[in-house]
Amino acid sequence: MNALTKGLMMKDKAARKIKINILRFDPNIPNDRPRIDMFELEEAPGMTLFIALNDIREHHDASLKFDFVCRAGICGSCSMLINGRPGLACRTLTSTMEPEIMLAPLPLFELIGDLSVYTGNWMRGLNERLETWIHTQEEVDVERLEERMEPELAEEIYELDRCIECGCCVAGCGTIQMREEFVGAVGLNKIARYRLDPRDKRDDDDYYELVGDEDGVFGCMTLLGCEDVCPKELPLQSKIAYLRRKMVEVGLNKKD
Amino acid sequence: MKHDRLHKSVDAYLKLHNSSTPARLDFVQSVTGFILALFIMGHILFEATILISKDAMYAMTRFFEGYYFFGETYPGIISFLAAAIFIILIVHTLAALRKFPSNYRQYSIFRKHSAEFRHNDTTLWLWQVITGFMMFFLASVHLYMMMTNPGDIGPFASADRIVSGWMWPLYLVLLISVVLHTFIGLYRLALKWGWFEGKKPKESRKVMKKIMIAAIVFYIGIGLAALGAYIVIGIEHSDKVGARYHPTEGGQQ
Numbered sequence: 001m002n003a004l005t006k007g008l009m010m011k012d013k014a015a016r017k018i019k020i021n022i023l024r025f026d027p028n029i030p031n032d033r034p035r036i037d038m039f040e041l042e043e044a045p046g047m048t049l050f051i052a053l054n055d056i057r058e059h060h061d062a063s064l065k066f067d068f069v070c071r072a073g074i075c076g077s078c079s080m081l082i083n084g085r086p087g088l089a090c091r092t093l094t095s096t097m098e099p100e101i102m103l104a105p106l107p108l109f110e111l112i113g114d115l116s117v118y119t120g121n122w123m124r125g126l127n128e129r130l131e132t133w134i135h136t137q138e139e140v141d142v143e144r145l146e147e148r149m150e151p152e153l154a155e156e157i158y159e160l161d162r163c164i165e166c167g168c169c170v171a172g173c174g175t176i177q178m179r180e181e182f183v184g185a186v187g188l189n190k191i192a193r194y195r196l197d198p199r200d201k202r203d204d205d206d207y208y209e210l211v212g213d214e215d216g217v218f219g220c221m222t223l224l225g226c227e228d229v230c231p232k233e234l235p236l237q238s239k240i241a242y243l244r245r246k247m248v249e250v251g252l253n254k255k256d
Numbered sequence: 257m258k259h260d261r262l263h264k265s266v267d268a269y270l271k272l273h274n275s276s277t278p279a280r281l282d283f284v285q286s287v288t289g290f291i292l293a294l295f296i297m298g299h300i301l302f303e304a305t306i307l308i309s310k311d312a313m314y315a316m317t318r319f320f321e322g323y324y325f326f327g328e329t330y331p332g333i334i335s336f337l338a339a340a341i342f343i344i345l346i347v348h349t350l351a352a353l354r355k356f357p358s359n360y361r362q363y364s365i366f367r368k369h370s371a372e373f374r375h376n377d378t379t380l381w382l383w384q385v386i387t388g389f390m391m392f393f394l395a396s397v398h399l400y401m402m403m404t405n406p407g408d409i410g411p412f413a414s415a416d417r418i419v420s421g422w423m424w425p426l427y428l429v430l431l432i433s434v435v436l437h438t439f440i441g442l443y444r445l446a447l448k449w450g451w452f453e454g455k456k457p458k459e460s461r462k463v464m465k466k467i468m469i470a471a472i473v474f475y476i477g478i479g480l481a482a483l484g485a486y487i488v489i490g491i492e493h494s495d496k497v498g499a500r501y502h503p504t505e506g507g508q509q
Binding site: 179252 | 273274275276278279280281282283354355357362365366369370372373374375377378381444447448449450453457458461
């Protein structure tokens with residue numbers, strides 16, 4: 001029985017009361033201080049944390065701030081710390097948890113207020129720093145057919161392209177908590193993605209300039225928090241290991 | 257590509273090239289760690305020959321002193337081996353140190369993160385730091401003694417050192433920390449470089465973790481049993497400290 005059917009079967013039983021504790025703080029409100037607010041609500045069948053938060057905002061406290069767009073695990077907006085672990089609110093069924101739940105905003109990112117953080121700003125900085133776009137000298141000719149690619153390779157690139165920049169891997173990374181300059185799994189995954197892409201003409205020496213240091217792949221301590229919390233189940237462990245092997249090869253052959 | 261990019265803007269000129277040192281350090285840390293892990297896996301088994309018999313342990317000692325190659329014993333071989341391991345240990349420590357939290361702020365952030373996250377592999381790393389730190393001191397004492405007194409290894413000599421020489425508390429703590437550090441380290445090494453990943457890395461990781469736990473239990477078990485055996489011998493031999501073991505009739509000469 002998977003979590004969803006378990007959640008749907010709930011309706012046969014008496015509805016459970018759940019307590020949701022939320023760490024609240026809005027840096028934009030003068031004199032606001034961090035506090036924990038507790039909301040008690042009745043669990044509905046198939047209730048996700050995203051539904052519960054909307055319930056709270058509708059019936060308990062209209063000032064509660066949290067982000068969501070797609071409610072289907074595609075946009076990556078509703079990432080937060082759920083009982084201390086990063087995850088997407090829309091993909092977390094309350095029925096899979098104890099009746100007392102603790103929610104907090106993702107650490108490291110700029111806090112907008114309560115559970116809402118500005119991941120976009122951070123991710124943009126990362127993308128600019130790692131130049132996560134196709135680098136090529138070829139003139140783009142929109143009239144011409146695109147170059148063919150093996151379906152397996154296209155699949156492989158697409159697999160890594162599924163990253164939604166939700167920030168869960170960043171919040172689950174012990175390394176980046178200590179050393180904020182570290183690029184994190186999201187950054188390393190992107191480099192792995194462009195490295196696979198034959199349209200990107202950069203070689204390993206170029207990638208070494210981007211991630212061949214202790215803020216890059218050599219900073220990774222293989223704690224694998226990223227791998228274990230990624231809501232899209234990206235193959236972060238094997239891609240980081242792969243990148244490490246390639247970058248060590250470059251480093252060991254370097255002259256300086 | 258690199259040069260095209262460099263010519264694009266003044267900004268690009270100002271970008272320093274990444275040094276090769278971080279790559280070398282990462283590589284050296286793994287290689288030295290791997291060598292030390294192999295060494296420890298052998299070491300604990302060799303010393304556990306005392307569980308078979310005093311003669312077996314005696315023969316093993318003679319083997320490492322080169323008796324079966326040269327016809328006589330050269331404890332200097334042990335000194336040389338201990339010195340080599342000491343050097344590898346120092347290099348490993350030097351390379352691994354860069355991963356330690358470098359101030360209290362980093363340490364407390366990590367502790368808090370690990371406590372809230374309740375994520376096994378994150379906690380395991382903390383164990384690596386703690387056991388690694390303990391071994392700065394424990395392993396150094398042990399290695400220095402082996403370097404300077406290579407001849408004092410044998411069924412009675414080792415037991416005397418452990419009991420009458422008061423080494424058992426150090427060995428007890430060293431055993432536990434070295435076994436944890438070795439097998440957590442090997443597990444993490446495999447994940448770090450993508451060894452034995454197979455088609456399903458998540459499944460392989462679960463298997464590797466089981467092997468890691470089994471190896472820790474096995475090695476701590478056999479290590480404790482051996483230490484216990486030496487302690488028993490050491491207590492029995494405590495009135496004749498310094499006297500050496502002579503193999504029984506029919507034992508290895």
